[in-house]
Amino acid sequence: MANEYEIKKLMCDIGKRIYDRNMVAANDGNLSVKLNDNEFLCTPTGVSKGFMTPEYICKVDAKGNVIQANGNFRPSSEIKMHMRVYEKRPDVGAVVHAHPTFATSFAIAGIPLTQPIMPEAVIALGCVPIAEYGTPSTVEIPDAVEKYLPYYDAVLLENHGALTWSTDLLAAYLKMESVEFYAELLYKSKMLGGPKEFDKEQIAKLYEIRRKMGLPGKHPANICAELNGPCKGCHSTDGQCSCGSKDADKPDVEAIVAEVTRKILSQMK
Numbered sequence: 001m002a003n004e005y006e007i008k009k010l011m012c013d014i015g016k017r018i019y020d021r022n023m024v025a026a027n028d029g030n031l032s033v034k035l036n037d038n039e040f041l042c043t044p045t046g047v048s049k050g051f052m053t054p055e056y057i058c059k060v061d062a063k064g065n066v067i068q069a070n071g072n073f074r075p076s077s078e079i080k081m082h083m084r085v086y087e088k089r090p091d092v093g094a095v096v097h098a099h100p101t102f103a104t105s106f107a108i109a110g111i112p113l114t115q116p117i118m119p120e121a122v123i124a125l126g127c128v129p130i131a132e133y134g135t136p137s138t139v140e141i142p143d144a145v146e147k148y149l150p151y152y153d154a155v156l157l158e159n160h161g162a163l164t165w166s167t168d169l170l171a172a173y174l175k176m177e178s179v180e181f182y183a184e185l186l187y188k189s190k191m192l193g194g195p196k197e198f199d200k201e202q203i204a205k206l207y208e209i210r211r212k213m214g215l216p217g218k219h220p221a222n223i224c225a226e227l228n229g230p231c232k233g234c235h236s237t238d239g240q241c242s243c244g245s246k247d248a249d250k251p252d253v254e255a256i257v258a259e260v261t262r263k264i265l266s267q268m269k
């Protein structure tokens with residue numbers, strides 16, 4: 001792993017890319033990197049991520065408490081949502097939050113990115129659901145994001161922006177680029193009369209490619225394999241993301257088992 005200073009420099013480089021690529025305005029957005037189980041680097045609040053130097057970067061512990069911060073720099077108020085990702089996904093090494101124009105427009109319109117329209121998006125991203133709106137800097141956003149963490153590597157934040165995570169900072173940033181590119185294509189194809197979606201057979205072939213590539217992270221191709229069928233994946237269920245909403249239309253197996261157990265026990269009395 002690169003040394004801490006190198007990681008801080010990379011955070012500045014990626015901050016500049018996010019700013020230059022119109023993924024944030026003014027002082028918006030934030031990045032974090034996991035150094036170890038109790039040390040995390042994060043960007044400061046109230047500064048443009050396009051103009052940072054390594055001494056801007058702050059360090060927090062697993063609870064988000066400040067370990068190190070130069071001058072008046074303080075960690076982003078959104079660090080709570082980053083920490084929730086690290087807490088629930090030990091495989092994650094970096095988290096990126098931005099407001100990319102097209103992805104955020106979908107988040108504002110309440111439209112998840114679930115339509116299978118191009119191979120790279122299906123293979124790399126799977127689906128991008130929308131985490132319900134929460135007030136920034138409160139635990140509402142981490143709470144809304146949490147239920148999607150076991151199944152996805154990217155979410156839209158309702159009426160707000162996007163959040164991506166991966167094994168390292170470059171991978172988490174590239175995921176944000178992919179989310180935005182996919183959102184832009186989806187938007188433009190809707191302008192041209194609506195996208196032509198892949199059929200289930202075409203999707204199954206793309207999932208197979210994903211499995212053969214052995215890519216890290218969570219994806220409907222792997223979740224379906226892990227869950228042995230019951231979660232059919234967002235693309236193969238008529239464009240709906242079913243993985244993240246197991247309480248929506250699927251039976252709650254634990255509740256059924258508990259109810260059956262209760263009935264049997266009551267008959268034994």
Ligand SMILES: [Zn+2]
Pocket residue numbers: 028029097098099160161
């Ligand atoms: Zn934001």
